[in-house]
Amino acid sequence: MKLPLEESFFQLKALFPEYELNKNSYCEFGRLAILNPHRSKDLLKNIVKALCKKSVERGYRYLFSMSPEQQARCYRMIIQAINFPHPYIIHNNIELPQKMQSECGILKMKLSSLRFPNTLENDSSLHQSKVATPGKYYGNFMETKHANRKSF
Numbered sequence: 001m002k003l004p005l006e007e008s009f010f011q012l013k014a015l016f017p018e019y020e021l022n023k024n025s026y027c028e029f030g031r032l033a034i035l036n037p038h039r040s041k042d043l044l045k046n047i048v049k050a051l052c053k054k055s056v057e058r059g060y061r062y063l064f065s066m067s068p069e070q071q072a073r074c075y076r077m078i079i080q081a082i083n084f085p086h087p088y089i090i091h092n093n094i095e096l097p098q099k100m101q102s103e104c105g106i107l108k109m110k111l112s113s114l115r116f117p118n119t120l121e122n123d124s125s126l127h128q129s130k131v132a133t134p135g136k137y138y139g140n141f142m143e144t145k146h147a148n149r150k151s152f
Contacts, residue, residue, distance in 0.1 A: 024061035
């Protein structure tokens with residue numbers, strides 16, 4: 001099965017052989033639209049946290065996203081701000097095919113990826129981030145409580 005951003009001429013498995021996408025499941029975050037009156041940094045942060053949580057719950061190992069450069073940088077800042085154990089990588093070295101760029105108008109699109117933690121004992125990133133189980137992971141990262149507000 002392939003993601004919507006994958007075309008016959010643009011295959012993630014070929015671009016990222018080190019991710020072993022034949023063995024690891026992966027997902028795509030598509031476009032996110034929030035009406036102007038409701039936009040806020042907190043809302044975007046909570047949506048990203050909720051999407052990450054659902055992705056980990058469903059067993060995805062990697063996330064891919066194609067977004068405008070400014071939005072990709074925003075997602076990277078959110079991932080850093082919520083102390084995610086792996087970096088949000090904007091792949092500036094990968095040029096998206098012209099067909100994909102032209103479908104998005106004048107915006108310069110970037111491909112980004114994010115590795116999700118898992119519960120495998122031999123995953124050194126889990127030991128480094130002191131995360132061993134999804135419950136503990138969510139308690140430390142995903143379900144941060146905020147005063148006067150319910151978290152996702």
